[in-house]
Amino acid sequence: DAGVIQSPRHEVTEMGQEVTLRCKPISGHNSLFWYRQTMMRGLELLIYFNNNVPIDDSGMPEDRFSAKMPNASFSTLKIQPSEPRDSAVYFCASSFVGANTEAFFGQGTRLTVV
Amino acid sequence: KQEVTQIPAALSVPEGENLVLNCSFTDSAIYNLQWFRQDPGKGLTSLLLIQSSQREQTSGRLNASLDKSSGRSTLYIAASQPGDSATYLCAVHNTDKLIFGTGTRLQVFP
Numbered sequence: 001d002a003g004v005i006q007s008p009r010h011e012v013t014e015m016g017q018e019v020t021l022r023c024k025p026i027s028g029h030n031s032l033f034w035y036r037q038t039m040m041r042g043l044e045l046l047i048y049f050n051n052n053v054p055i056d057d058s059g060m061p062e063d064r065f066s067a068k069m070p071n072a073s074f075s076t077l078k079i080q081p082s083e084p085r086d087s088a089v090y091f092c093a094s095s096f097v098g099a100n101t102e103a104f105f106g107q108g109t110r111l112t113v114v
Numbered sequence: 115k116q117e118v119t120q121i122p123a124a125l126s127v128p129e130g131e132n133l134v135l136n137c138s139f140t141d142s143a144i145y146n147l148q149w150f151r152q153d154p155g156k157g158l159t160s161l162l163l164i165q166s167s168q169r170e171q172t173s174g175r176l177n178a179s180l181d182k183s184s185g186r187s188t189l190y191i192a193a194s195q196p197g198d199s200a201t202y203l204c205a206v207h208n209t210d211k212l213i214f215g216t217g218t219r220l221q222v223f224p
Contacts, residue, residue: 031210033212035214042214042216042217043203043214043217045211045212045213045214048210048211048212050210055210056210056211091157091158093158093212095212097210101145101146101207102146102148102160102163103148103160103205103207103212104160105150105157105158105159105160106157107156107157108156108157
């Protein structure tokens with residue numbers, strides 16, 4: 001397996017534009033996590049899915065953020081409209097829920113909103 | 115609410131030293147604990163996974179221990195090398211969530 005794949009790797013956009021980040025989890029994993037990493041706040045859990053169902057989105061900062069997982073092999077995180085304070089690295093991770101759960105991370109998407 | 119703390123926040127040591135990085139968590143009802151490494155500008159690489167029923171795990175020069183009752187884990191790095199320089203993060207699987215600590219930034223100088 002190629003691991004967790006995120007796209008794009010880098011995104012620069014203007015304030016007010018819509019941004020869509022994409023994630024392909026490891027095949028067979030049934031949990032997917034979206035994180036945001038900044039120098040000030042470290043790694044923050046935004047939302048996670050089990051079996052394609054959003055379980056906890058309490059970490060999503062505002063209504064401008066939304067996430068979907070239409071099937072087991074694809075998820076998106078959308079920001080609309082984007083703001084400069086959304087600039088961060090966004091990571092996606094996947095795992096198989098259970099006692100032997102080990103999470104694997106993608107390489108992240110570095111988002112810059114100007 | 116699970117909170118994960120790592121001490122120290124930063125560490126700078128000469129090559130060859132043995133190191134201990136600390137991780138503490140407030141809710142002992144965890145599935146497991148995972149240690150990650152993050153190089154600057156890169157993603158997270160899993161180093162070790164300790165199940166809640168285990169006391170320790172070893173991989174090469176790395177040894178991680180877990181004391182669930184006291185809410186603590188340590189990552190021991192033997193004979194540190196400059197290539198070990200990175201940020202080390204611990205994360206606990208709490209129900210379905212994976213909650214991260216604040217990280218320890220390690221620099222090993224020649």
